[in-house]
Amino acid sequence: MSVPAVAMRRWRRRHSWLALRYLAAICLTVIFLFPVYWLFMISFKTPDEIYHSPPVWYPASLQFANYAVLFKDGDVIAIWHSLVLAGVSTVLALFLGTIAAYSLARFRTGGENLAVWIISQRMIPPIAVVFPIFLLYVWLGWVDSYIGLILLYTAFNLPYVIWMMRGYIADVPMELEESALVDGCSRWRVLWRVVFPMVRAGLFATAVFTFVFAWNDFIFALVLTRTEVITFPVQVTHYFGGQSNFWAKIAAMSVLGTLPVFVAVTVMQRFLVRGISLGAVKG
Amino acid sequence: MTAVDSGISRRSHGLNHRLSLAADRQFKYLIIAPAILVLLLIGLFPLIYSLVVSFQGLTMTEEDTSFAGFTNYARLFHDLRLWQALAHTAIITAVALPLELLLGLLMAQLFVDRMPGRQIFVALLVLPTVISPIVAGANWALLFDVRFGPITQILSFIAGQPVTILWTLNPYFVYPGILICEIWQWTPFMFLLLLAALSNVDQSQLEASEIDGASYWRKFFKIVLPAIWPVMTIACLIRALDLVRIFDIIWALTQGGPGTMSETISIYTYVQGFSDFETSYTAAIAFLVIVLLTAIVTFALKRMEIVR
Numbered sequence: 202m203s204v205p206a207v208a209m210r211r212w213r214r215r216h217s218w219l220a221l222r223y224l225a226a227i228c229l230t231v232i233f234l235f236p237v238y239w240l241f242m243i244s245f246k247t248p249d250e251i252y253h254s255p256p257v258w259y260p261a262s263l264q265f266a267n268y269a270v271l272f273k274d275g276d277v278i279a280i281w282h283s284l285v286l287a288g289v290s291t292v293l294a295l296f297l298g299t300i301a302a303y304s305l306a307r308f309r310t311g312g313e314n315l316a317v318w319i320i321s322q323r324m325i326p327p328i329a330v331v332f333p334i335f336l337l338y339v340w341l342g343w344v345d346s347y348i349g350l351i352l353l354y355t356a357f358n359l360p361y362v363i364w365m366m367r368g369y370i371a372d373v374p375m376e377l378e379e380s381a382l383v384d385g386c387s388r389w390r391v392l393w394r395v396v397f398p399m400v401r402a403g404l405f406a407t408a409v410f411t412f413v414f415a416w417n418d419f420i421f422a423l424v425l426t427r428t429e430v431i432t433f434p435v436q437v438t439h440y441f442g443g444q445s446n447f448w449a450k451i452a453a454m455s456v457l458g459t460l461p462v463f464v465a466v467t468v469m470q471r472f473l474v475r476g477i478s479l480g481a482v483k484g
Numbered sequence: 485m486t487a488v489d490s491g492i493s494r495r496s497h498g499l500n501h502r503l504s505l506a507a508d509r510q511f512k513y514l515i516i517a518p519a520i521l522v523l524l525l526i527g528l529f530p531l532i533y534s535l536v537v538s539f540q541g542l543t544m545t546e547e548d549t550s551f552a553g554f555t556n557y558a559r560l561f562h563d564l565r566l567w568q569a570l571a572h573t574a575i576i577t578a579v580a581l582p583l584e585l586l587l588g589l590l591m592a593q594l595f596v597d598r599m600p601g602r603q604i605f606v607a608l609l610v611l612p613t614v615i616s617p618i619v620a621g622a623n624w625a626l627l628f629d630v631r632f633g634p635i636t637q638i639l640s641f642i643a644g645q646p647v648t649i650l651w652t653l654n655p656y657f658v659y660p661g662i663l664i665c666e667i668w669q670w671t672p673f674m675f676l677l678l679l680a681a682l683s684n685v686d687q688s689q690l691e692a693s694e695i696d697g698a699s700y701w702r703k704f705f706k707i708v709l710p711a712i713w714p715v716m717t718i719a720c721l722i723r724a725l726d727l728v729r730i731f732d733i734i735w736a737l738t739q740g741g742p743g744t745m746s747e748t749i750s751i752y753t754y755v756q757g758f759s760d761f762e763t764s765y766t767a768a769i770a771f772l773v774i775v776l777l778t779a780i781v782t783f784a785l786k787r788m789e790i791v792r
Contacts, residue, residue: 219599222594222597223599225594226599226605229594229605229609230608230609233608233609233611233668233671234608235634236623236624236668237611237623239626239627239634240619240626243626251632252631253632254631254632255637256632297518297519298519300515300516301515301518301520303515304512304515304516305516310512311516317785317786318527318782319523320785321781321782321785322526322527324725324777324778325526325527325774326728326729326773327729327750328729328731328749328750328754328770328773329530329534329753329769329770329773329774330526330530330770332753332766332770333529333530333533333534333537333767333770334526334530335758336533336537336763337533352522353525353526355522356523356527359519359523360523363519388507388511392515416616417614417616417617419616419731419735420731420750420754424754424758433616434616434618434619434732437618437619437622438618438736441622441625448626451626452626455616455619455622455623458616458619459615459616459619462615462616463611466610466614467607470603470607473610473676474680477677477722478677478680478715478718478722479718481714481715482680482681482715482718
């Protein structure tokens with residue numbers, strides 16, 4: 202057989218293999234994204250289109266009435282509550298967690314046992330925690346208040362922040378801190394002026410995940426909110442109901458609550474692997 | 485490079501003498517103290533409180549705080565519904581975890597070789613994982629709907645005849661329904677981590693074995709699998725611990741129904757505490773769950789490279 206023929210056949214085989222992989226990739230993406238597509242489409246449909254059998258695969262026109270209802274009824278306040286709770290608890294957890302992580306990374310405070318205890322708190326089942334916390338908050342009058350949930354979200358995010366930031370701090374060479382100390386900087390100043398700027402990228406990445414954890418939480422909010430600080434996942438479940446599921450509202454509220462997360466995670470793509478593997482895989 | 489985090493920097497041994505001054509010793513405790521204090525709210529308080537309350541006889545109407553002995557714990561052993569809930573949780577974990585791992589591995593294998601536009605596919609495929617689980621569950625409830633959902637339609641088209649499955653009500657289909665939603669949401673998680681791991685397998689080693697004429701499976705078991713093993717175990721650990729605590733998806737899809745058929749330990753605890761108001765008994769369950777899981781987690785973490 203001539204040489205070009207062999208090369209030709211190899212070329213063809215490689216390309217048909219690539220085409221096959223593309224086909225599989227496109228099929229997978231369609232399957233995994235179809236439910237998301239469906240959710241977005243429902244939010245744009247009119248009631249007639251939603252409750253139509255067989256289902257309509259796409260709305261006739263993009264209309265925002267389903268969203269307008271949420272704004273008119275004031276239900277959209279739930280998004281604001283989620284924003285405040287997730288935002289404030291993220292800032293708190295990030296600050297407290299990073300300085301604690303510095304202590305662990307540079308001084309080995311408490312040794313390995315303390316580090317294991319901290320990360321194991323991340324794995325505690327929320328249901329077992331939320332029950333005693335609920336009784337405590339009833340006694341303190343903290344049910345359905347910002348402070349109660351912020352404190353709880355901060356506590357639940359702390360192990361993650363400490364664990365992640367310990368990794369990021371360990372990646373930073375210590376010489377800079379040492380020379381700043383030699384120059385007569387105080388410990389706090391070194392932390393603020395040297396360490397924080399050095400781990401800035403890690404801080405942002407960790408903040409995104411901390412925010413998403415609090416933002417997506419359901420069980421704490423279900424138990425500990427009523428009306429004043431109700432969050433968007435709980436609001437979504439309020440539209441469930443035996444006879445009349447308010448599909449339009451479920452979809453519109455879900456989209457409002459999902460879109461910010463999609464944007465944040467897409468921006469943070471670079472840190473995704475490290476973020477969701479608790480820092481075990483440095484992507 | 486994929487590296488299992490070596491944890492505490494080894495360099496920290498090399499701190500110069502300045503750092504061991506008395507002021508520094510204070511500083512290192514000062515900066516960790518606030519975090520520890522906040523952590524005690526979830527790490528210690530619930531444990532102690534549950535323990536105390538579980539030895540009393542509190543319900544919604546009964547406010548007797550006198551010592552009730554081990555009644556609540558004795559009741560745990562005779563509570564069939566509790567053991568069923570534990571079994572349901574175990575079943576869901578045992579089925580979902582291997583499936584997610586296998587599917588994730590297959591998907592990662594598909595994308596591991598270079599292909600133009602790979603980044604876009606990966607970015608799109610991870611989206612299900614970051615959706616709020618309650619939204620995911622609600623969304624699948626809409627998809628599964630017999631009259632207005634698309635799944636009935638698609639299945640009928642494939643079968644060539646009308647198919648009506650009440651996914652959330654039919655005892656034979658609640659578990660498949662829950663598992664489909666669960667696997668849809670978390671396979672991308674496995675996929676992403678395994679893709680990172682696979683991308684870092686030593687290529688020169690693979691090429692060398694190729695020259696030696698090693699088969700695909702031989703290469704997979706001798707080179708690839710050992711290389712991705714650490715990441716795989718961590719991914720499985722994280723997923724397993726999430727699965728054991730599963731609540732949101734089931735709450736949105738079935739609320740534990742039909743009857744108590746899909747009740748997991750989290751759902752059961754919630755129902756006992758917040759629908760039936762069995763305060764002391766719930767505390768006993770909560771205590772059991774915390775102790776059980778903390779023991780497993782601590783054991784697993786200490787065994788894993790993640791800590792060292």
